[in-house]
Amino acid sequence: MEVIAAVAAGAIASACQNAVLSSWLVSICPQRDYAKELGERLSRNAHIYTPGSDNFAAATTRWSAAHAPEAKLVVIPSIENDVAETVKYANELGMPYLAVNGGHGAIKTVGKMKNGIQIWMHQLNGVELSEDETQAKIGGGAKTKAVTDALWAAGKQTVTGLCECTSILGPGLGGGHGVLQGRYGLVSDQFVSMNIVLADGSLRTIDESSDLWWAMKGAGHNFGIVTSVTSKIYDIIHRDWAYESFIFTGDKVEALYENINSHLPNGGSLPVDIMHYSFFFNNPEVDPNNPLIMFFIIQEGNMIVDPTYTKPFHDLNPIAVDGEGGVFTDLATWMGNANTSPPCKKAGLVNYRFPIDVESYNIPAQRQVYDLFASATKETPALNGSFFLFEGYSTQGVKAIPSESTAYPFRGDNLLISPVINYAAGADAEIDAKAVELGENLRRILHEGSGREEMHTYVNYAYGEETKQNMYGYEQWRQDKLLELKNKYDPERKFSFYAPIV
Ligand SMILES: Cc1cc2nc3c(=O)[nH]c(=O)nc-3n(C[C@H](O)[C@H](O)[C@H](O)COP(=O)(O)OP(=O)(O)OC[C@H]3O[C@@H](n4cnc5c(N)ncnc54)[C@H](O)[C@@H]3O)c2cc1C
Incomplete structure (x- = not known):
């Protein structure tokens, strides 16, 4: 009898550690310290905030108070791979997750994320010009003002949204309108390549040679978390x-x-x-x-x-x-x-x-x-x-x-x-x-x-x-193409909180 009990306890402990926690397991598992477990996988300068702290409250305050996603952890990656580790960890637990940048995304579908991990991108905010100064590598959490100011100081500019506090990627993955679009096109038309964490947690670099590239310029929120993007930049024509x-x-x-x-x-x-x-x-x-x-x-x-x-x-x-x-x-x-x-x-x-x-x-x-x-x-x-x-x-x-x-x-x-x-x-x-x-x-x-x-x-x-x-878009081929790519890159619909295509 004792042997059976010990075996059962061992099996439950192991299930509590490793499995996607079904609701009955959650009820019998001892409280897991998700912040500690995940923290051990992240780089030294990453942070994790838990509910109840001032940092958590600040991190989860949004432009629109309605339909806010509900996070039980906020992770602030400090290197691109932290995003991949967070996605892998969340996948292991079966926990939902959502990238948050400027927090101005107000579509009500984001409110469907409950008990999830908010991946707050703001530490990934670098702006690095290429040697020939025709492109800039922009962090996946960079906000408009940081990018505009950094480029301006170098005698450059690119298409961004008008608002200083929204990110480059939040608007850009859905097209992205701005005052320079008459010259150069949308924010997303500037993208040359990007590092992206896919639904399986892999960190990839993609460019126009990938079938996913088309979707990232207009429906990109549905396919991954962009940890950095390389965009075209231009000499300032008129100051x-x-x-x-x-x-x-x-x-x-x-x-x-x-x-x-x-x-x-x-x-x-x-x-x-x-x-x-x-x-x-x-x-x-x-x-x-x-x-x-x-x-x-x-x-x-x-x-x-x-x-x-x-x-x-x-x-x-x-x-x-x-x-x-x-x-x-x-x-x-x-x-x-x-x-x-x-x-x-x-x-x-x-x-x-x-x-x-x-x-x-x-x-x-x-x-x-x-x-x-x-x-x-x-x-x-x-x-x-x-x-x-x-x-x-x-x-x-x-x-x-x-x-x-x-x-x-x-x-x-x-x-x-x-x-x-x-x-x-x-x-x-x-x-x-x-x-x-x-x-x-x-x-x-x-x-x-x-x-x-x-x-x-x-x-x-x-x-x-x-x-x-x-x-x-109303063209059937667009809908078919998006669905096909979704089935290929995100079959379990991990990225479906912001304007889901399915
Ligand atoms: C005051 C204001 C001004 C605006 N001005 C403009 C404008 O000039 N031009 C324009 O086109 N739009 C503009 N918008 C709309 C804007 O594009 C959206 O509100 C956008 O969602 C804001 O992005 P965010 O990073 O601030 O918000 P967030 O809520 O942080 O992000 C929105 C969504 O984008 C996704 N996301 C963010 N970062 C990443 C990433 N790195 N990788 C993958 N997914 C990511 C997530 O799904 C997230 O839910 C404006 C909105 C407001 C409220």
């Missing part, structure tokens, strides 16, 4: 940049967006050195009844935006005008996307986006969404801090790359639009339902106004209930 901003009252909706359609048209004819950007927002001190519209024109290569572009907007009698000249690295501050600006703050807000790409503005639809935004944010004051973004980057560089050559599906589109509906976390379910309903309704109006059957949504802004066609 000078300028902006002019205008604030309009709501009666100017039609005139403003007609002006943009006719004076700043996209579709390849928006000059490569120009970008425009507007948003609806509430400022009760200025107008207690209706949202205002902030509108920016940005120009490369000038210290004052060329009046040819700004005159039609001055003619609309804005209630405020501002502007400045400076350098490329000032842009984020001007446009309210610097590390110190509100969008970079993790301020305990629930932030939902409902993106749609369109070719040009449908003026009656712009009026309708303005009116709905105005009435809904007035009726539900908790939603009053919401805003509605309209981004018009130049697109020549994006359209110059053949659409079928990457997984990014919507190179034909010109305008990137998204309401950002927010409210203070902790509000009741009714507010949440109203926020979602408002976002969906605003997007539906724009979709109907576009006259298109297809609805294109930028994957990195997606709310989380979009279809895979909405995010990854």
Whole structure:
């Protein structure tokens, strides 16, 4: 009898150590010290945070408080191989994991990660120029500002998102839009090679010779954790940049967006050195009844935006005008996307986006969404801090790359639009339902106004209930190709929390 008991105890102990822990085993296994076990496999400067510590709380705070992934460990790799070791360890335990970078990924699907390992990439933040200075090796956890500043100091630049606090890879794996895209294409169009930890925990270097390469440029979050990427970089063509901003009252909706359609048209004819950007927002001190519209024109290569572009907007009698000249690295501050600006703050807000790409503005639809935004944010004051973004980057560089050559599906589109509906976390379910309903309704109006059957949504802004066609393209061959690659590289669907393709 004693022998049988000893054998059973030995078997259970071994199962507790090695097996994927099924729920009944979890209940009888002695508490395992995952942090200690994993820590022994990692390099000296890696860190592991456990729940209850201040570090853990800071590491898991996100831009949007809703649908946050739930981690039981946060691992901070200090070398690329730490990511591979973490993935292997998590696989052995059957534990889910998710790479986290700037923490601005707000799609609701990330909330499906429960009791998992958050792999917080921020220590992998190097930026190293190649000897010939045509490429840079960028750490898988580098943020936009670190990259822009390092390149700028060397007389170089590359395409990044506008926001200083988002990472290069978070936006880049889904395409990645930025002010230099008119010249050079999307963030992902700059990728030359990358080191990636695959679902089996292997650390590989891939480039255009890999079948996976196509998918990493648009659907990359689904296939692995990128520990570093080598990207193209360019000599700075123009150091000078300028902006002019205008604030309009709501009666100017039609005139403003007609002006943009006719004076700043996209579709390849928006000059490569120009970008425009507007948003609806509430400022009760200025107008207690209706949202205002902030509108920016940005120009490369000038210290004052060329009046040819700004005159039609001055003619609309804005209630405020501002502007400045400076350098490329000032842009984020001007446009309210610097590390110190509100969008970079993790301020305990629930932030939902409902993106749609369109070719040009449908003026009656712009009026309708303005009116709905105005009435809904007035009726539900908790939603009053919401805003509605309209981004018009130049697109020549994006359209110059053949659409079928990457997984990014919507190179034909010109305008990137998204309401950002927010409210203070902790509000009741009714507010949440109203926020979602408002976002969906605003997007539906724009979709109907576009006259298109297809609805294109930028994957990195997606709310989380979009279809895979909405995010990854309607062509059947794209869906087939993504599925085939997923089955080959991630058959157990380890990387399926951020905008999953299946
Ligand atoms: C204020 C603000 C400004 C923005 N500006 C832009 C912009 O200018 N251009 C643009 O294109 N988008 C922009 N976005 C959208 C942005 O692309 C997404 O929110 C993106 O998810 C942010 O990446 P992150 O690293 O900050 O977030 P995270 O939540 O850390 O990452 C998002 C997801 O990316 C994946 N991921 C991150 N790092 C890696 C890696 N190294 N390897 C593999 N997977 C990884 C993970 O699945 C993770 O869930 C902006 C968003 C916000 C909130």
